[in-house]
Amino acid sequence: MTEPTSVVDLNALSARLRQDDREFRRTFVLGRLADERPVVAPAPTAVADGGELRARLVTLIEGRTGIDTSPGCSSGDRLDRLLAALPGAAASVWLLALDAESTDGPGWEALIASLTVQETYFFRDPDQLAFLRGQVLAKLVAARRHEQVARLLCWCAGCATGEEVYSLAILIVEALREAGEAKFRPGGGIAIHPRWRISVLGTDIDRAALRQAQAATYLDFAMGPFRSLPGALAGYFETVTDNLLPHRPGRLSRRMVCPDIRALCRFMPFNLTQPEPPVLDSDLILCRNVLIYLSNRVRNDAQALFHRALGRDGYLALGPTDNPKAPDRFQQVWGPDTVLYRKRPRGA
Numbered sequence: 001m002t003e004p005t006s007v008v009d010l011n012a013l014s015a016r017l018r019q020d021d022r023e024f025r026r027t028f029v030l031g032r033l034a035d036e037r038p039v040v041a042p043a044p045t046a047v048a049d050g051g052e053l054r055a056r057l058v059t060l061i062e063g064r065t066g067i068d069t070s071p072g073c074s075s076g077d078r079l080d081r082l083l084a085a086l087p088g089a090a091a092s093v094w095l096l097a098l099d100a101e102s103t104d105g106p107g108w109e110a111l112i113a114s115l116t117v118q119e120t121y122f123f124r125d126p127d128q129l130a131f132l133r134g135q136v137l138a139k140l141v142a143a144r145r146h147e148q149v150a151r152l153l154c155w156c157a158g159c160a161t162g163e164e165v166y167s168l169a170i171l172i173v174e175a176l177r178e179a180g181e182a183k184f185r186p187g188g189g190i191a192i193h194p195r196w197r198i199s200v201l202g203t204d205i206d207r208a209a210l211r212q213a214q215a216a217t218y219l220d221f222a223m224g225p226f227r228s229l230p231g232a233l234a235g236y237f238e239t240v241t242d243n244l245l246p247h248r249p250g251r252l253s254r255r256m257v258c259p260d261i262r263a264l265c266r267f268m269p270f271n272l273t274q275p276e277p278p279v280l281d282s283d284l285i286l287c288r289n290v291l292i293y294l295s296n297r298v299r300n301d302a303q304a305l306f307h308r309a310l311g312r313d314g315y316l317a318l319g320p321t322d323n324p325k326a327p328d329r330f331q332q333v334w335g336p337d338t339v340l341y342r343k344r345p346r347g348a
């Protein structure tokens with residue numbers, strides 16, 4: 001049997017599938033990619049039929065990423081669109097090549113970007129964030145401000161393009177300002193009392209989204225990332241003026257998160273199927289609007305992961321449709337129209 005992975009450029013294939021490129025579909029004929037790279041036909045026994053091929057892809061994707069692509073769910077619809085663009089034999093080659101590639105590889109990166117939903121914006125779910133600020137951040141600041149070294153560690157799991165991470169860092173600075181532990185410098189910037197060691201870690205499986213998060217620059221348009229930004233917090237962003245997007249009426253502008261907020265945030269890839277968390281002893285974890293895309297197995301494992309990553313009395317914030325089925329791990333703390341989960345010690 002010829003080894004198919006050596007000749008299929010998965011990255012090019014998936015990227016072109018993402019574009020939903022009609023021209024590509026017309027020219028992607030069995031045996032050749034549109035760019036004239038040869039595609040090796042799969043071994044005849046590799047996959048029996050389309051149904052079996054799809055089922056094998058679902059199992060492979062779930063095993064590597066936790067993403068549920070079974071028929072009917074949103075990522076399943078995305079997988080169907082990808083498969084519809086491929087002749088059956090090419091889809092078999094694709095399956096074999098994905099199976100042989102590491103989940104960090106370019107074929108997987110492109111596939112993950114095609115399957116995941118990146119919808120996010122600054123200050124999403126303001127009720128939950130307001131409760132977080134009062135219930136968690138203000139209390140943590142009050143409790144730690146007398147320590148010589150005051151540490152605050154938060155983790156946003158599934159942060160997409162970073163808006164949630166920067167929103168949380170802004171809320172932390174606001175809580176510090178309220179307590180007299182931080183202030184705006186007259187000439188610009190934020191001065192935080194040097195006792196504070198603050199870190200907000202953003203992780204995601206999608207590396208392309210993380211690159212955008214790191215750039216911290218966002219297009220400003222109606223119903224875009226700034227749709228829920230409270231006017232009073234607009235000063236945490238700088239308007240970007242460049243030749244790329246000259247400011248003319250009707251043109252899009254961009255805003256960048258200010259450097260002092262960026263300095264509190266860092267990003268790294270992390271797949272929620274990994275057995276060990278990227279941080280330990282964290283005060284607060286946000287994993288909002290992520291678990292709904294994952295299989296039941298990974299949802300449950302992720303909750304155990306969060307329990308391990310949280311420090312004593314740490315808090316977990318989930319999306320409105322996520323409901324941890326582990327009362328032994330977390331205790332519900334209700335606020336106005338929202339809920340947070342507080343870590344219970346093991347065996348409590």
Ligand SMILES: C[S@@+](CC[C@H](N)C(=O)[O-])C[C@H]1O[C@@H](n2cnc3c(N)ncnc32)[C@H](O)[C@@H]1O
Nearest residue numbers: 065116117120158160205206271272288289290
């Ligand atoms: C809808 S976004 C949520 C963004 C943000 N948390 C919010 O609520 O606005 C879902 C994110 O989950 C990420 N994701 C999906 N499966 C993942 C996994 N197995 N590990 C880590 N992140 C994952 C996706 O890449 C995507 O960026």
